[in-house]
Amino acid sequence: xxxxxxxxxxxxxxxxxxxxxxxxxxxxxxxxxxxxxxxxxxxxxxxxxxxxxxxxxxxxxxxxxxxxxxxxxxxxxxxxxxxxxxxxxxxxxxxxxxxxxxxxxxxxxxxxxxxxxxxxxxxxxxxxxxxxxxxxxxxxxxxxxxxxxxxxxxxxxxxxxxxxxxxxxxxxxxxxxxxxxxxxxxxxxxxxxxxxxxxxxxxxxxxxxxxxxxxxxxxxxxxxxxxxxxxxxxxxxxxxxxxxxxxxxxxxxxxxxxxxxxxxxxxxxxxxxxxxxxxxxxxxxxxxxxxxxxxxxxxxxxxxxxxxxxxxxxxxxxxxxxxxxxxxxxxxxxxxx
Amino acid sequence: xxxxxxxxxxxxxxxxxxxxxxxxxxxxxxxxxxxxxxxxxxxxxxxxxxxxxxxxxxxxxxxxxxxxxxxxxxxxxxxxxxxxxxxxxxxxxxxxxxxxxxxxxxxxxxxxxxxxxxxxxxxxxxxxxxxxxxxxxxxxxxxxxxxxxxxxxxxxxxxxxxxxxxxxxxxxxxxxxxxxxxxxxxxxxxxxxxxxxxxxxxxxxxxxxxxxxxxxxxxxxxxxxxxxxxxxxxxxxxxxxxxxxxxxxxxxxxxxxxxxxxxxxxxxxxxxxxxxxxxxxxxxxxxxxxxxxxxxxxxxxxxxxxxxxxxxxxxxxxxxxxxxxxxxxxxxxxxxx
Numbered sequence: 001x002x003x004x005x006x007x008x009x010x011x012x013x014x015x016x017x018x019x020x021x022x023x024x025x026x027x028x029x030x031x032x033x034x035x036x037x038x039x040x041x042x043x044x045x046x047x048x049x050x051x052x053x054x055x056x057x058x059x060x061x062x063x064x065x066x067x068x069x070x071x072x073x074x075x076x077x078x079x080x081x082x083x084x085x086x087x088x089x090x091x092x093x094x095x096x097x098x099x100x101x102x103x104x105x106x107x108x109x110x111x112x113x114x115x116x117x118x119x120x121x122x123x124x125x126x127x128x129x130x131x132x133x134x135x136x137x138x139x140x141x142x143x144x145x146x147x148x149x150x151x152x153x154x155x156x157x158x159x160x161x162x163x164x165x166x167x168x169x170x171x172x173x174x175x176x177x178x179x180x181x182x183x184x185x186x187x188x189x190x191x192x193x194x195x196x197x198x199x200x201x202x203x204x205x206x207x208x209x210x211x212x213x214x215x216x217x218x219x220x221x222x223x224x225x226x227x228x229x230x231x232x233x234x235x236x237x238x239x240x241x242x243x244x245x246x247x248x249x250x251x252x253x254x255x256x257x258x259x260x261x262x263x264x265x266x267x268x269x270x271x272x273x274x275x276x277x278x279x280x281x282x283x284x285x286x287x288x289x290x291x292x293x294x295x296x297x298x299x300x301x302x303x304x305x306x307x308x309x310x311x312x313x314x315x316x317x318x319x320x321x322x323x324x325x326x327x328x329x330x331x332x333x334x335x336x337x
Numbered sequence: 338x339x340x341x342x343x344x345x346x347x348x349x350x351x352x353x354x355x356x357x358x359x360x361x362x363x364x365x366x367x368x369x370x371x372x373x374x375x376x377x378x379x380x381x382x383x384x385x386x387x388x389x390x391x392x393x394x395x396x397x398x399x400x401x402x403x404x405x406x407x408x409x410x411x412x413x414x415x416x417x418x419x420x421x422x423x424x425x426x427x428x429x430x431x432x433x434x435x436x437x438x439x440x441x442x443x444x445x446x447x448x449x450x451x452x453x454x455x456x457x458x459x460x461x462x463x464x465x466x467x468x469x470x471x472x473x474x475x476x477x478x479x480x481x482x483x484x485x486x487x488x489x490x491x492x493x494x495x496x497x498x499x500x501x502x503x504x505x506x507x508x509x510x511x512x513x514x515x516x517x518x519x520x521x522x523x524x525x526x527x528x529x530x531x532x533x534x535x536x537x538x539x540x541x542x543x544x545x546x547x548x549x550x551x552x553x554x555x556x557x558x559x560x561x562x563x564x565x566x567x568x569x570x571x572x573x574x575x576x577x578x579x580x581x582x583x584x585x586x587x588x589x590x591x592x593x594x595x596x597x598x599x600x601x602x603x604x605x606x607x608x609x610x611x612x613x614x615x616x617x618x619x620x621x622x623x624x625x626x627x628x629x630x631x632x633x634x635x636x637x638x639x640x641x642x643x644x645x646x647x648x649x650x651x652x653x654x655x656x657x658x659x660x661x662x663x664x665x666x667x668x669x670x671x672x673x674x
Binding site: 115143144154157158188189197198199201225226227228229230239240241242245246247248249250251252253254255256257259260261262265266268272274275 | 452480481491494495525526527528534535536538561562563564565566567576577578579580582583584585586587588589590591592593594595596597598599600602603605608609611612616
């Protein structure tokens, strides 16, 4: 059984939308403690104000036995300065949830709140994996030829070649844990010819070309923006958090654009909308924070109940597949330059 | 009548694919000199090896009177080092085509070849607009709420706040020329809260907030990747050429992904593919190079004949709407900081 701590106060629609997600998981028998749990149930800990949590869950018919509540009164997302809130208070839900993982009381934690606050809480509460200067948010894109891990999707906006090298190794470990046999690392740039791209990419290309051979990690070379959706050229696509976040949101916007235009072309919006919904609740839903010593999933602030359920499932899956030791091992493979 | 010079040797399928495009325009009566030209015909000059051009056009039944040929034997795209080819030879098609515009013999020119070579030929042959440190490639995205100008889409990978300010003004002029009444400038970043983004975006936000008020150019603030496809928050979206190119290609890939997945959901691929084709041959087809003293359109290297036709139409339209003087006027509005 896998124990997942869930931040009740993270997300634009929190706490109601998070309570809705919990009710769905309880109904579907995914949670331990429900009358008829499924094969591999999740032991869920809700982290939030206890009275609010009890009321919201009771309103939704979730029995007290199916989830445990850990009291924490302060949401980071709702504060104007989430990082100072985190420093100044010990009852912030993201810190308490990360602390449960650090203390061995939970295997993984999830927040759909403020990304910066969740990343800071993970770094402060869990610590970084040796060799990882900054954690990275990895998102799995369901590309046409299979899953593609895009890393970083927004945790570290300003990167260096060495940081991108770390992201490549951590992303490689994540892809392997997800079942991709021999993931190729692609460096996101513009134009696939050598020497193209900005200064950061040219230096990173040289570093990856020199440091990866012999490590068992395959460098597939330069890839472009469209390769994220096709997945033909690499299964791990590495970039800085600024570019990765812009690209990921651009792709999401383009898929919604397509649903609108293509739905109109067929004269029936519903099947196109179904593709959008199904994609949003696949592994695509949650960002996996790589490089901290504990499984941390950060979801969309605007996540729906189904998307929050997908984040909790992803967190449980990452814990079962021993993601953190895999990332540690990958970073130890290539010594720092 | 508008005269457009077209590079015969640009593009992955050149010269055949360019000749195919010319044949389509001749058939549809868009070209001056055809038997029954349409209302506002384009006077087309083909720039390439004269013998090859004559043969290819004759093979496709294009009469000699409907297009003129200017002899130039060397393609920049096919060379391993296009920029040194450009420096060392005076018979490179992109240089000759830009030179026709510089000399007043053409109103605009088009190449679907190597972007770097086309940009260099434009800068060398036409010169930069005063106040513009580097030209920028602007692409019109047919967003849900109307056209959105994305600038820069790949001409200048490494930018500074002042360069992004120049791109904003040039993009604003382009949007106005396209008929957008009061285009808002959006700065592409991650998270819409102030203070988010990387170092470049934080400095650029400050510069735009200080320099644009009072100029008549409206700064709409920070936007995110998905805003390019919706167009709700800004009609001109400004970014560096690295991010812009990655985003644009990411969007293209996501639209193809959507056509595949949504087509499958409907059990009929054709209407979804029609949306992709129609988008590729809209204004979306060609990048408009802003900040040089002559209308320059750079298309996709992998462009189809229909996409090349769309680039020629876009070039003629930009000349008719007096794009270059509009960009010059916009850059003169805000003095350099």
